[in-house]
Amino acid sequence: MNQTKKMTDPAKLKIVLGDGDSMKLTLPSGIPKSVEELESEIKKQCGVSGHFRLQYLDADFDDFLILTSTVDLQDKGTVKVVAQCAASAHDICSVSSADTDILSSTSSQTPSMLVSPTPSNDSSAAASEAMSSSAKLRSEIWPINFPIPTFPYEVELELQKANEEFLNAGTSLNIDAKPKLKSEILKSLAAEIVKYKVYPRCEEYEEVAKALIKKHPSLQERGSVGGFYGWKVSLQWKMGNYRRTLRAAGCPEVKINSLKHKHGENTNTKKVKKPRKAEVNFYPDYPAGENKRSLEEERLALLSEVQKNDNYQIVKQKMERTFAYRRHEVIEDVPFIVDFQSRWPALFCEYEIAAEFTRINTIPLIQTFMSKLDCYTSKLTSIYRRKGGVAGRKISKLMAAIDQNDTISTRRACIVRALSVYLNEDYENLMKEYADADSENAERDMANTVIGIYIIRPEDAEVCDLPSDVGLIVEGVKVLQNLGDVTKACALLLGIIYSLNLSYPPDLKYTFEFFQKVLLGLDAQKLSHKIQVLKNKLVD
Template sequence: MMAEPVKLRIILGSNNTEKLTIASGMPKSVEDLSDESKRQFDIQGDIRLQYMDSDFDNEFINLKRMDDIQDKSTVKVICLTDASDFGEVGMNQSGEETSLSSSDTLLLSSSDSETARSQWPAEFQIPKFPYDVEMQLQSANQAFISNGILLNPGHKLKSDILEALAEKIMTFKAYPSNLEIESVAEALIKAHPCLREQGSFSGFYGWKISLKYKMANYRTKLRNLGCPEVSINSLKHKPTDRCHPAYAVKKPRKAEVNFCPPYPAGETQDSLERERLALLTEVKKKHNEIVIKEKMARTFAYRRQELVKNNPMIADFKIRWPGLFSVAEVEAEFVRITTAPLVPRFLAQLDQYTDQLIKVFKNKGGAAGRKIRQILAPATQNETIEKRRECVLRALPLYLNEDPSILFKEYLDSDATAVQRELEQITLGIFTISVEGGDASTPPADVGITIEGVEVLHDLGDMASACAVLMGVIYALNLSYPRELKAFFEVLQKVFLHLDASRLSTKVQMLKNKLYE
C-alpha cells in the first residue's frame, strides 16, 4: 500500500516561504527530510531543521525526531555554512525572522574576492595536483596496491605536492594549528597510500614537518606580495624599539576565517574611505537598511584591517563606523568573519543543552553549588524559555569557578544618572535594568552591552540574546575575552557556536563530557 503524500510549510527566510510536497510520504529520518529539502529548493551546504513547538508558545526548536512533525507542519531551514540565495535565517531581538542576504556575505562569496575563506573542514579533501604529479601518483599507488612498494618522491615531486597542499590550506587559514597540519598530512597518505613513510610510526610525521616549513615559506611569499593577514606580522610593521618577530603577532585566535582580508578587487584605501564617509550619511536616513548592508559589506576588509592593525578605542571606532552598532549588522559582521550564523546557532545549542546543564550544575557542591541552586530556582518553576536560558548562563560561570558579577550587571530604573555613571566604569559587561517594584515575571526595562564605558547596544530583550550578540560584538571589534571569564567564553564559543570546537581546555572538556552522560 502506497504511503499518502505529505505537505510541509518550509520557511526559507524572511518573506520566503515554500510548500514542500513529498509524494512518497513522510521521510523516515531528519536526514532524509534535510536531503529532500535541499534537493527541491536547490540549497547548497549544511542545514539545520527546526519545527514549531506548541509546548513553547510555537517557538522553533531543533528537529531531532520525525515524530515531532506531521502533515502540514511548519519547518524552518537554517543554513549552517555559506548563505544561500534565500538568505541566512536568523531571529532579531523581538523574535521576528530576519535574513542575511547575499550582500551580507559579499566579501565571502563574490568573484571579486578570490581570497575569501571558509571554515576548516571536518575532513580535509586533498586537492587535484598538477597533471604530471597525478600521473606519477596514480602509477605509484597502483604499484603499492599490487606489490606494497612505497614511493620515495624526488625533490621536485615532493615540492609540487607540498605547494598544492599549501595553496589549499590557505583557502581556509594562513596559520593552521599543529592538529590541522596533522590532519592534512594524514589525509594525504589516505588519498595516496604510496606516500606513506616506512620509518614513521604514524606514516606521515615527515610530511607533517615538511608541510609546516612549506606553510612558513608560503606565508613569506604572500607577505612579499602584500597579503595583509601575514604582512601585518612582518618586522617593518613592528615598533622600532621592539623588533623581535614574536612581538605583537596578530593571528586569528577565535577561529576567525576572514581575520584580516585584502581589499576587494578594484578597491583602494581611498575609495573605501569614500564609502565610509558615505555611510555616515546613509545611517542617518530612515528605512535605509539595504543600502547600509551593501556598503558595510563592501567596506568589510577596510574596517577589519583598521581594527586589527590599529586597535582603536571603542568610542572612536563607534564614531567612525556607526553603522556597525546594530544587532543586524553585528550578526552580518559575524557571518563575514566566521561564515557561521550567530544568534540562531547560539540559542539553538543553548536550548539543546539546557536540561543537561541544569542537571550537571545541581551536582556542584560547596558554596558555589548553593549559589547555583539559588540561581536555577526560577528555571524549575515553569518559567519562560528566556528565563531558563538566563538562569543557565548565570550559573555557568559559577560552575566553572568564575565570577559572573564581572560580566552581568544589574540595576534599577529609579536612578538613571547613577546607572549611567556605573556603566561608564565597565570594561566589558551585559547590563540589565529592572523595573523598580516589579516581580520576577516583569520583563526588564532594558538589556544592553557596555564596552570600555561605551554603551554599544541596548534594547536586546533578554539576557541570553545579549550573550549571543556580545559574542558577535567581540568578534566584530576584535576583542579578547576577559581573563577572569576565560572558561565561560570558551564554552560560548566552542560549545554553543561550534567554533574551534576540537580544541578544548581541560575544564571545558570535562563539562562537555558530562553533557553527554
C-alpha cells in the same frame, strides 16, 4: 473535534523558526482564539520579537499557507514564523529563533533605521550574502576532515601506481628519493591550506598530514610517529616559504607582519598579527578595484546614509563594501571604542554586529548560538543537577527561576548563568544587574566596566521577570541597548568581541571558550581540559 473543545483543551504546536530551527509551543489553555494572541504567545515563549506573519501547514495542500484564523490550527500542528522585511509588508524573509527583530540603532549618533533579518535557509546562504561584497573573502571555516586536493596529473599518476604497489606488497614510496614529487605535493597542500588559514596551528598541520597518508597510503613513513610526522614538519617549513611568496604577491594577511610594514611601530617585531579566535577573514584584502581612499569616501557616504530612515539596503551594501577597510582599522590602529563608534555608527546595532560576525567567521551568529544552546539545554540541566557543593547550591538557586516562569528566554538565561558557575567563574562578571530606581549608581558603575552586559530591572522585580533594559558595555560605553533578552546579549557580546578584535575577559575565559568552541564550533578541535570534560558529558 469541535471548535469549543479545540479552543479550551491544552495544545502543542511545532513552531518553525528557520531551516533546521524549530521549537515546541505549549498552550495550556488551548489554541488562542485569534492570530494576534498566538503571535503574542510565540513572542513570549520562543523569544521572537519584531514584525512577522504566520503560516500553517495545510493538510489539504501539504504546503504552508498564510494563517488568517486560528480555526485552521489543530493540536500538534505546524506553524512557520516568517519575518516582514522593512522594504515592504509583502516582502517575506525566512527567520530564525533569534534573528527576527526589526532592529534600531542604539547610539545617540545613529537615528533609528529599519533593518530586515538575514535569510537563514542555511548557514552557507547567510554566509554568502554577508560576503557578497568581495570574492576575496574566505567562505569556509577549517574543515573537520581536511580535503586533500587533486595533484597535477603526473603526480597523481605516480601516486596511483605507488598506492597499488603499497596495497599489493606493502612497500612505501621512498619520497626522499623524489624531491620534485615531494615539492609538488607540498606546494599543492600549501595552496589548499591557505584557502582556510595562512597561519595554521600545529594540530592542523597534523590533520593535513594524517589526511594525506590516508588518501595516499604509499606516502606513509616507516619509523615515523603515526607514519606522518615527517610530512607534518615538511608542511610547516613549506608554509613558511609559501607565506614569503604570498607576502611578495601582496597578500595583506601576511604583509602586515613584514618587518618593512612594522618599521617605525612601537611594537615587538616578533609579535604576529593573526587570528586568535579562529577568525576566517581576520585581515581581508580590499574588494577588487577599491583602495583606501575610495573606501574612505564610501565610509563618509555611509555616515550620511545612516542618518536617514527606511534605507536599510543601502546601509547594508555599504557596510559590506567597507568590511575590509574597517578590519584593517581595527587590526592596525586598535582604536578606542568611542572613536570607532563615531567613525562607524552603523555597526552598532544588533543586525550589523551579527552581520559583521558572519563576514569574519562565515557562520550566522545568533541563529547558531541559540540553536546549539537549545540543543544542549536538556543535557546541561541534567549535568547541573548533579553538581554538588557551594557551586551546586548556587546553580539550584539560579535554575529555580524556571519554575516561576518557564519560557524559552528564562530557560536560556538560567542555563547561561549557571554555566559560568559550573565552570567556577562568576556570572556577575559577565552580567551586572541594576535597579532602575538607582540610575545614578548604575551609570557610575557602568562607566568603570571594561566589557560586559548590563541588566536593568524594575525595583522589586524577580529574576524571572523581564528586564526593562539589557545592553552591552565596552570600555565604559553603552554600545548596544534595549536588547530585551539576556541570552541574545551574550551572543552579541561575542559578536562585539570579534568585530573589535578584543580579548576575552580573563575571569570568564572558560565561559567564552564554551560559547566559541562548543556553541559556535569555532576551533572546536582544541579545547581546554575543563571544556573538554564538559563537552564529553554533553555528548554521552
